[in-house]
Amino acid sequence: MALSVVVTFAVVVLLEIVVPLALGYWIVRRFGAPWRVFLLGALFFIAVQVVHTPLVLVTQAPLYLALLPSGTTTALAGLAVYLGLMAGLFEEVGRYIVYRYYFRRRGIPLTRENGLQFGAGWGGVESIFVAFLVLSGMVSYIVLTGDAGVIPLPDDPAVQAQVEALRALTPLDILPGLAERMMTITLHIAWSLMVLAAVVYNRKALLALAVLWHAAVDAAAVYLAQTQGILVTEAVIFVFAVFGLAYIFMEWRRMGAKAAS
Template identity: 80%
Template sequence: MDPLVVATFAVVALFEIVVPLALGYWIVKRFGLSWRVFLLGALFFIIVQVVHTPLVLVTQTPLYLALLPFGTTTALAALAVYLGLMAGLFEEVGRYLVYRYLFRRQEIPLTRENGLLFGTGWGGVESMIVALLVLTSMLSYIAITSDGSMLFLPDDPAVQAEIEALRALTPLDILPGLAERMMTIVLHIAWSLMVLASVVYGRKALLALAVIWHAAVDAIAVYLAPTQGILVTEAAVFVFAVIGVAYILREWRRMGVRAAS
């Protein structure tokens, strides 16, 4: 067992929990907002996933198997597009419905500041859930790399391959996951502001654009991860995150001008 690997797991999980909470705290204090908006973002991410995740789990394997006769590359590409569209539709339409109906019913202003906080809660709770998975992986690593811990494991080639991959982990294999979470939070904030803009300006085209943008990020990540590796995948997500920062700054200024007028 490598203590540096265990420490990296722990640090990554800690940052994936602390960073969104710290960002939420800063937004709440900076703009005098309510944590309720952050919690609504977190709550409705979970509600959306309660429907989205089981549907994906049930349908993705049959779809992939049905497309295999056309070739593994075609099947993977089609599956990536499908998974991306499912994520985009469920999450962005979910955001839209919350803004359109729940915010107004609870008299929460449709402001850029609340959009920022809502997106932080939405992406933040996803980061926290991933942190729990990271901690689970850390415990698995500790158990499997400890003496005598493999006695209860089945003698299956696939299981043994997973064990060897876990044993071969280095800190550099774990850190990209943290970078991905931070970039994903940025993207969730960008999408939250875009969907908010679609409600504020009455432009459904912005909702459609958010769905397509979200779908593109997920589809490219699903396709690149098994074909090009994690570093290429994270580089692609980084490009989208930079675009997300640019959009956040642009929409922030535009909504600020609108609020002042």
């Protein structure tokens, strides 16, 4: 067991929880968007996943098996596109419904500040959930690679291979996950503003664009992670995140100009 790996695990867990909360706090202080909107973003992300996640778990294996006769590459690509579209449809249509019906009925203004905070809550709670998964990974690493032999392991080659893979971990294997969370939060804010714009300007094309953009990011992540490795995957997500950040600034100025007119 390497102490540097344990420390990296702990730092990643801490930052994946603290950064989204700090972002929400900054938005409250800087723009006056209430914590309530951050919590609504978190709540509706969970609500969408209650339906989305079980549906994906039930359907992805049969779809992959159905596509497998066409070749593993085709099957993986088809599965990646399917998973991406499912994520895009559920999450972006979910955002649209919340803005158009829930926000209006509750008298929550459809402002750029609230769109920013809603996206921070949506992406932030996802980051917090991932942090708990990383925490479970840290516990597994400590238990299975510790010198004290916390639990007896079966003399099974598959189990031994998993333990050796854990022992081979370095901090550089863990840090990309933290970078991905930060980039994903950026994208969730961009998508939240784009869907908000679809409601405010009554332009369904922006909703469709948000769905396709989200689908492209998730599909690329699934496919590239299996074929090109983590570094290439994170590089592609970084490019998407840069476009997301550029869109945030563009839409922020446009909504500000509209509000001032």
